[in-house]
Amino acid sequence: MGLNGVLARAAVTRCHVFLAEALDGAAPRMAVERELARRGWVEALSPADADILCVCGEVPGGQADAIHRLWDQLPGPRARVSVEQTDDAGARLDGCVAELLDTAGQRAQEAERWVQPDDDDSDAGGMDHSGMDHSQMDHSQMDDGQMDDGQMDHGQMDHGQMDMPMPGGIPLAGEGTDRDGLNLDVLKVPLGPYLPLWPAGLVLHCELQGDVVFGSAIDFPFGAPETGPAPGPDGRASVIHHLDLALRLLRLAGAAASATRTRMIRDSALDGAALDQCRTELQSELARIRKNGLLRRTLRGIGHIPDGSGLPGIEGTDVWDRLVGMFETAAAGTAAATGTTAAAHTTGPRGAGDPARKLPDLVRGQELSVVRLIVASFDLAPAARTVGVTG
Amino acid sequence: MNGSLVQQLPAWGAVAALAVLVLVALSGAAADGLVTARAERRRGGGFAPVAETARLLRQRPRGTVAADTLLRRVGVVGLPVAAALKVAVLPVGAWVVSDLAVGLVWFNTMDVMVWALVWLSGWGPNSVHSLVGGYRFLALALAYELPLMFALTAPAVAAGSLRMADIVAAQDGLWFVVWMPVAFLVFCAAVLAFSLQRPFTAPLSPDIAGGVLAELSGVERLLLLAGRYLLLAAGSGFGVALFLGGGAGPVLPGWAWFLAKTLVLFWLLLTIRRRVPALRPEQLMAPAWVVGLPLILLQVLVVAVAAVAGKG
Structure with missing residues (x-):
């Protein structure tokens, strides 16, 4: 003992x-x-x-x-x-x-x-003791029997459970044609709603071949989140929100040191530090990020939104631009609150139409890590507020 | 050349080598904890590896549905074992556990085994995140392994032997790092890669919930995490033996020089991995094969010509 x-x-x-x-x-x-x-x-x-x-x-x-x-x-x-x-x-x-x-x-x-038998896993074929579960991807709410158990989920065939071998109560993966016309296994994997570094409440139903997402649909199963800074002149809330978005993206991009420093700026803004000081710190962090060639290489050119896609403000941007935009919007927030400059508050990802509806198009054919970066590069909260969306 | 360059240790030597390896790895983990704490403006942090070990020893094992338990265990247990087997042929000053005539090939075998081990750790849990982690490691391994093999060829060609002791002895007077800088750099990058450190952390990255680590808990998780540090420590030791003159140095005995150099290289690699962001596997392939491979081949050519000219 x-x-x-x-x-x-x-x-x-x-x-x-x-x-x-x-x-x-x-x-x-x-x-x-x-x-x-x-x-x-x-x-x-x-x-x-x-x-x-x-x-x-x-x-x-x-x-x-x-x-x-x-x-x-x-x-x-x-x-x-x-x-x-x-x-x-x-x-x-x-x-x-x-x-x-x-x-x-x-x-x-x-x-x-x-x-204790686990009652909500009753269709899992008895193997599924409560302590033996699968990855949290499939822990979404929907109980429509399509994505409930096991990450190796059914392919396009819907529940051919009679004639399909079901190791551990999980149907085998289905098959589908990949981008080169080859026949490959298809896994249906929902991302979210409780996934670290992921927008709250969002579920992206992905069809995976290997680690490439070749089809997806978005869903906000719990309805519209109300997060994000209230529209208006509340500079501090905007600073905190945009730094929070930026640090999530940085962590997903593997830039741990930058993410740590950004988190400390966010936390000091939360603690009520002077916004002038936050601005100085976040501008020096932005300068450091701009000099980070490897990070730029990781984020450049992915999630590019073509012109004329109906997303004013973020057309022609890629994930890198949007990361920089988050810092700039945060910096503008500090300025708005201290009254030095009043404008520039609405630039950047916020108030920029409805990027959530574009997600399925943007992530098609992308590797999972790129998909995560693309999702994290948007401020989805305001979009979700207005839309009930299924993509 | 003969085997009298180093003294083969009796059976306790294996235990001692393992203990030293663990201590070196632990020093790195503690240093990493301290630096992390300082970056976050906290005090302490050096205790982190001990706390983490206690936590994981206390944690209960947990399975997944229809998991391939045997293969998963082979994978996670295998990583520390591979690191331990690597140091078995590593001459520490004048001592070695096993003075194998093909020591360098042995080392290479062990790091190719890491391919299978990481893949099995990802495959075993029967989970998408782990599996994607496994895929990613194979993609990374494809990029780094060939440059690594050629980087290992350079010292072997120069020494005219695959025996680690001969390679160390051949650096008498001039360390290989001086005239094989490319091979040394490629080797260091590959050490970071096979020990799953940044920038090669894609198989464990947060975007796939920890990837290969996603479903591991308790002792299995501890073994995989420890295996990473042990592989990095073992890799640093080989870096010293292959390129930095092994135990050569004034005043102090060979083993002390060897350990000192190993620690410095180990900590240097740890610092580097803190400062670079992670790379996606597909970003690595082109630089590794289009830039790295020709450069290292050129390096091997230079070494080969020098070796032939030196003999003639």
Whole structure:
């Protein structure tokens, strides 16, 4: 027991937390992220890596199923917490530490977990114990039986379950013609709605061949998110929002150092630092990013929006331009609030029509990593507010 | 040449070599924790690898539906094993665990094995994210492996032997890095690649939820993460033996020089990987084959001509 105690003590100094951002959960998410950074904890990229499932924002009853399935994927010892207010993130996470340290309690929970049949996975063929689940891609809400179990999902054939071998209750992948006319396996994989570094509430239903997306449809299954800065002169909210977008893109692009510095600027803006100081810092960061040849090479030329596509403001831009645009819009936000310059607030991705509707066209034929960069290069929140969209 | 250049250690030597490898890797992980903490303006951070190890030892194993458990385990256990087998032929000063006549080929075999191991770790969990991670590693490996093989050829040609001890001995007076800079650079890049460090982290990247790591938990995850550091440490050791004169140096004994050089190269590689962003596999292919491969072939040509002229 002594050794267990020591291990537990050491372990909780560095908890990994999986953040599930509900609609309108951006503010609590940022509060939790700031708290994680302060403690030296780590954001988990998948539930398999997490000790704590942290739901940011309020999840209405009808959307809790997906959260429940995420919870089932945490290996344990595990704790679960919901943060709805920005100011109680620290206290809630402390509660989790106590839960994780309770070795006996964790053991009891675990014993319970393995005997309980999982009712919402009933069509998974009995193999699917609650603790043995798949990647979080397929944890979307839709229970239409088309994408419920297993990431190796049915191909174009709809549920030929009678004559298809089903290892572990999962139908084999279907087949389809790839861009060169070859016959390849097709996996139907939904991205979202709870995926790290992904716009809250968005689901992109992808058809994958290898790691190339050859078809997709977008969906906002939980309805329209209200995040994003309120239109108007609130410079600080705009700064925070656009820096948040930029750092997500930077992290996806693998520019960890830049992302860390951008996050610190965002956090100091959250803490109420003088916007003048934020501007200086973010402009020097932008200068550094502009000099980063490798990053430019990664982002240049992908997600290019042709002229005349009905997206005023971002026509002719690629992901790189939009990243720079995020910083510029944030800088403009600092200026608007301090009153030095009043304009330029509406440039950049925001208020730029409806990029979400363009996503399926933009991501067709792209590799998964490029798809992620393209999605992250848009500010989808305002678009989602006005549209109910299925692409 | 004969085998008397280095002394083959008895059985405990293998254990000692493994312990040293783990310590070197741990020093890198701790240093990385410290630097990360400083970048985020926190105190401490050096404890991070210990905390992480405790956390993962405590974590329960977790499976996925219809997983290929055996192959997944082979993959994750294999990475640290491959690193350990690499150092078995590495001369540390005057000592070596196994003075294999084809030591360099042995090293190359182990890093080709990494292809299979990472792929199996990605294949095993039966999950899209892991599988895509596996694909990505194969694409990366295709780009870096040929340049790496030619980079290994250069010191072997110059020394006229595949025995690691002979290669170290052949650098008496002039380190190979001086007249094989291209081979050294390509070798260092390949070390970062086969130990899955940036800019070659596409198989583990956040856009696919951690890729190969996405479904791994507990001890399996620990082995894969540790395997990355161990491979980087082993690669640094080979960099020293192949290009930086091995244990050669004044005053101090050979093993001390060897370890010091290894640590410096190891930390240097860690610093580099912190400063560069990740590359997508398709971006690497063209530079590696269109630029890297001709350059390294030229390097091998120069070395070969010099070796022939030197003999004649």
